[in-house]
Amino acid sequence: MKLSKALVLALTAVSISAVAGEALVKKAEKAGLKPIPKEASEVLKLIDNPANPLTKEKVELGKKLYFDPRLSKSGLISCNTCHNLAIGGDDNVPVATGHKWRANPHHLNSPTVYNSVFNQKQFWDGRSPDLEDQATGPIQAPPEMDMKAENAVKVVTSIPEYKEAFAKVFPGEKVTIKTIGKAIGAFERTLITPSRYDDYLNGDEKALSKEEKEGLRTFIQVGCASCHNGVGLGGTMAPFPAVGKYKYADLGDFKGDKNGMVKVPTLRNILETAPYFHNGATYDIKEAIAIMGETQLGKKLSKKEIDSIAKFFEALEGRKPKIELPILPAETAATPKPDLN
């Protein structure tokens, strides 16, 4: 059989492209980029917490609490207020705003809850080891939900359906702010959003457009993946120069952790989670890329590089889990009343 010249050329092109594709996946792997696995069992290994194993009942209870504004002093603010699952898992405003319209005193932006399970530490300064612990913070923080821990516990224990659910999910344990955090954390662990980027790294060569692959290549080449890596494309701690001449500067009194490190935000769903940086200083993703190049990589990125990286980000839009709005059990006479002051 004699192949036609056109066919030979076509096959050659395909095989070069396949090799190039493979080369890019390898490059990504070498740069520390990891997909959300295809296999459910692999995903479970990645998101589960042996100290607080995922169960259907625990996740369902956590979902209810996540959406319950009665866990706030005012009765108006739930986890979902600042980490709104309808709009990318955050709140779109520069500075987290909570009880009595108070702004976060450190001028900090609410990070997305989606894929936060992939963060090695929680909060911008990484002071919390996991989601179970993190969830107890904003409930009590005066500029957020401003709820006394004992009142959060009273809300739960005054509502028979909640009380029963806690007894089933945490048998023998007293309801405390910690068990509330464990239930909410379990729900949050399930909030992962696989994307075309994952499909590509998992072997679907066609999941990304040519431009997006080019963008991924640029992303790796210029060094973005030195901080934005792992399954989360972020979630570790990185140096925080807080250079005053850029928007990426300290607007409040935030200095990072005790070593001057700041948590690297995930890039998953990044085009849905403006404004950017710990201080929400810009809504413009291209400006954010340019500033990161200068402050973190010490490079002035070209317009072409910035455009290419931004193009790659389109592939990071994830498939969100379907969430049925929970119908919450009614409060009783013993439930603490909302306090707007």
Add this chain to the structure above:
Amino acid sequence: MKLSKALVLALTAVSISAVAGEALVKKAEKAGLKPIPKEASEVLKLIDNPANPLTKEKVELGKKLYFDPRLSKSGLISCNTCHNLAIGGDDNVPVATGHKWRANPHHLNSPTVYNSVFNQKQFWDGRSPDLEDQATGPIQAPPEMDMKAENAVKVVTSIPEYKEAFAKVFPGEKVTIKTIGKAIGAFERTLITPSRYDDYLNGDEKALSKEEKEGLRTFIQVGCASCHNGVGLGGTMAPFPAVGKYKYADLGDFKGDKNGMVKVPTLRNILETAPYFHNGATYDIKEAIAIMGETQLGKKLSKKEIDSIAKFFEALEGRKPKIELPILPAETAATPKPDLN
């Protein structure tokens, strides 16, 4: 065939109870109480608006807008903030609280959105004829979402998915605050919650317990149904004495409509929608029943009557529609930025 004495007694008891049951249903009918119909086609007739016919696409668009906080100036408040579908369709606080933590200046409580389609007029002073019109109010009101109408329109038209949906749902119409209200109103029309009370009026004799039937009888006998009637068990306008010595008094400058009338709130899901009255003055349903007896019916109800009516209210807990949280389309560079001030 000779019937045993016991069987005769049993059959007599059944037939007396059936007659008594029928008599109570008749009494309810005579008192103007109407169930949510069993037949979907009958329900549709009841909730549809010929001037804004329900379609699947319109309801889906309205649902998205209902949950979209970007329709507020701050970007933090959606319809669902004060009319939270997870907690009975209201907000649990005495006074509606919105942009910049402002309280409603007339000290008005957020009514539930569930079954609000059955209201003959909307708002406490009945100034709005329907849900389509009502929905445009809180979006713009400074103590609520505080959004300029033109900015609400800009939010929608700056997001391609919304723009396309509007073009499909309202072909040939410009996007205005009115079409936004029409979409939201259409969604709200679907938020009805049939209950065991409806099952009973629709012929299921066993849907109510003996005590609940007794409560329904008391409810009718003492005169509650003279205002709380129709499918909504409320929703018409009634005299508003605003008697100063009761909690049911004017706490702000609310005087009802120009004839001193106030909208009768629905009693559906009433045990989930504390606090009560236009001013949210009490969380105690029994106190609310007692005060209504005195101020509206001129009667001091006995403890037994009050307990019986409260028991009946348990049968008004409705089956809520299943609502999948919408994933909202991402904003663009042209979308107005949130303004927390």
